[in-house]
Amino acid sequence: NSGQQRASAPPPAIPSRRGATTTDTAPRAPRPPLGAMAVEGVGTPDMMLGMTRSMVTMMEFNEQKQDYTDSLAKVEEGTDEYLTVLDACHRRGAERCKKVAQMHRGLYVKAAQFIASLRGGTGDRGVPKPYIEALSVFTDHAPHKTIDEVAPVLKEFLELGDWPEGPFSEASAFADIEREPMASASLAQVHRATLRDGRQVAVKIQYPELKTEMASDFSVFKTMGAQIQQMSSGYDLMWIVEDFEKYLTRELDFNLEATNSEETARRLAHLAPNVYVPSVLRELSSDRVLTMPFCEGIVKANDPVALTKAGLDPFECADLLCSTFAEMVFVHGRVHADPHAGNIYIRPIEDEGGRRRPQLVILDHGLYHDLAENDVRRHLCRYWKACCSKDRQVMEEVGKRFAGSLRRFLPLILSPWFVLSGSGASLRDVISASKGQLPDTIGIRDVADFIVATREGGANLIGLLHALGYVRGLLEALQYPERRRIEVMLKYAILGDATEPPQVPRALSGFEKFWMWGHMARFASQVYLSAPLALVMLKYTHMHQAPPFWLMLSSPALLALFGWVARQALALRSGRPDLEL
Numbered sequence: 172n173s174g175q176q177r178a179s180a181p182p183p184a185i186p187s188r189r190g191a192t193t194t195d196t197a198p199r200a201p202r203p204p205l206g207a208m209a210v211e212g213v214g215t216p217d218m219m220l221g222m223t224r225s226m227v228t229m230m231e232f233n234e235q236k237q238d239y240t241d242s243l244a245k246v247e248e249g250t251d252e253y254l255t256v257l258d259a260c261h262r263r264g265a266e267r268c269k270k271v272a273q274m275h276r277g278l279y280v281k282a283a284q285f286i287a288s289l290r291g292g293t294g295d296r297g298v299p300k301p302y303i304e305a306l307s308v309f310t311d312h313a314p315h316k317t318i319d320e321v322a323p324v325l326k327e328f329l330e331l332g333d334w335p336e337g338p339f340s341e342a343s344a345f346a347d348i349e350r351e352p353m354a355s356a357s358l359a360q361v362h363r364a365t366l367r368d369g370r371q372v373a374v375k376i377q378y379p380e381l382k383t384e385m386a387s388d389f390s391v392f393k394t395m396g397a398q399i400q401q402m403s404s405g406y407d408l409m410w411i412v413e414d415f416e417k418y419l420t421r422e423l424d425f426n427l428e429a430t431n432s433e434e435t436a437r438r439l440a441h442l443a444p445n446v447y448v449p450s451v452l453r454e455l456s457s458d459r460v461l462t463m464p465f466c467e468g469i470v471k472a473n474d475p476v477a478l479t480k481a482g483l484d485p486f487e488c489a490d491l492l493c494s495t496f497a498e499m500v501f502v503h504g505r506v507h508a509d510p511h512a513g514n515i516y517i518r519p520i521e522d523e524g525g526r527r528r529p530q531l532v533i534l535d536h537g538l539y540h541d542l543a544e545n546d547v548r549r550h551l552c553r554y555w556k557a558c559c560s561k562d563r564q565v566m567e568e569v570g571k572r573f574a575g576s577l578r579r580f581l582p583l584i585l586s587p588w589f590v591l592s593g594s595g596a597s598l599r600d601v602i603s604a605s606k607g608q609l610p611d612t613i614g615i616r617d618v619a620d621f622i623v624a625t626r627e628g629g630a631n632l633i634g635l636l637h638a639l640g641y642v643r644g645l646l647e648a649l650q651y652p653e654r655r656r657i658e659v660m661l662k663y664a665i666l667g668d669a670t671e672p673p674q675v676p677r678a679l680s681g682f683e684k685f686w687m688w689g690h691m692a693r694f695a696s697q698v699y700l701s702a703p704l705a706l707v708m709l710k711y712t713h714m715h716q717a718p719p720f721w722l723m724l725s726s727p728a729l730l731a732l733f734g735w736v737a738r739q740a741l742a743l744r745s746g747r748p749d750l751e752l
Contacts, residue, residue: 418508554573
């Protein structure tokens with residue numbers, strides 16, 4: 172927050188939970204006393220633990236805020252020195268965030284994962300690169316527990332004998348469980364294990380103290396609503412805390428995750444073997460333990476170097492990733508809530524001809540967003556088609572339904588290219604669209620206002636945009652063209668634009684293919700041809716708003732005609748016909 176208010180200024184307007192405007196002097200409903208704030212479905216809160224964790228976090232936050240203020244006050248904004256100092260501040264801030272997440276784990280690691288995966292399309296103005304680099308480790312290498320600390324969770328329902336101090340009992344289904352986890356994240360860590368029948372499995376074990384820590388954190392956050400509002404530039408973010416609590420409570424139930432995994436495998440069965448969702452060994456699983464077949468040879472979906480070394484084409488991998496998640500969103504209306512690099516993998520398989528091709532492996536099905544509520548899936552299909560075909564009537568209708576008065580930001584969040592779908596685009600907007608970035612005119616406060624406004628959409632649009640941001644970040648890491656991403660999404664938006672689309676998507680008709688090709692060709696030509704002309708216009712004219720595309724496209728011809736007329740006039744005045752063309 173770089174701006175400062177005058178002491179005499181009135182309190183700022185604050186977007187409330189439902190998008191209405193209030194002020195920080197509005198009366199609040201009384202909160203229950205600290206000891207009464209039990210968190211249903213999570214655990215019994217320890218208020219002293221929660222207060223200690225939150226105070227440490229606030230100290231780090233204030234220290235970093237002061238670091239930005241003091242460091243940047245000494246240099247002139249926009250200079251190379253300013254950028255160097257700002258980058259150094261970002262790096263110190265990223266290390267502070269990393270330290271807090273490592274210290275507190277749980278909810279704080281979840282927040283770190285969220286930040287590390289939302290860079291897609293926003294550039295450094297969204298989430299600075301140093302934060303991404305520092306926090307990306309938490310997608311699969313978060314702080315973990317020793318095997319002795321997590322063993323009691325397994326022994327709650329499994330006969331394991333004297334393990335881990337001694338041998339397994341004869342009745343145990345396990346022959347071995349590796350002591351060091353192969354991966355660790357916000358809620359659990361994963362150990363490789365061998366069953367007595369020789370099968371290799373992965374055992375996901377929830378952290379023992381996690382429920383108490385999260386209950387403590389959420390209770391404190393609710394108690395400190397006013398302080399959180401002050402730290403967040405006047406926004407009432409308690410509804411985010413409440414949503415976060417609701418969704419994390421679901422993720423803590425591994426029985427629900429097993430059910431989600433089985434449902435996703437059923438929905439995507441027609442894509443086998445190109446898409447693989449590991450099955451769940453129910454007899455070796457519980458509400459805090461999940462046992463699945465071990466996946467050999469998997470590669471992170473955002474690592475093009477490793478994919479190439481595995482004999483795979485990164486573009487083909489990205490195409491499979493994009494089309495699979497587009498089908499899940501537009502056709503099935505079930506959105507994987509955490510498709511970050513720690514949950515989405517690729518491994519090579521061979522087809523009948525012996526050629527290596529990618530298989531998409533989808534892990535961690537703890538939380539899904541359902542787009543059936545208020546028919547969000549169908550309206551999203553219509554909206555994506557309208558953005559691609561520049562149907563401004565539908566964009567206005569559905570955009571108002573989703574984001575109310577801030578609907579103009581919705582197409583930009585879906586794709587920077589969609590800035591050209593509406594009216595009033597500036598020349599700088601056109602240039603940003605060609606680079607696949609948000610326009611310079613969009614600031615962090617605009618994004619915050621938009622997030623609040625989407626609450627009026629009647630469904631979890633934030634969860635959807637969050638998931639699309641994750642996927643887009645993976646695709647950008649593989650250098651997947653934005654044109655292709657929009658085109659693949661458009662294909663499934665066409666297929667999903669029905670009350671009840673078939674669960675196995677049909678092929679596009681000839682007319683649908685022609686319609687899609689025509690609109691994408693026009694759209695792409697506008698982006699690619701307009702950007703160079705916009706650069707010239709910014710440099711040599713005083714224009715700021717982008718003229719109609721036909722005028723921009725004809726501007727070289729108009730300039731040539733103007734030059735010819737001027738030269739003809741000069742030839743006539745000078746009496747030198749040799750100047751005539």
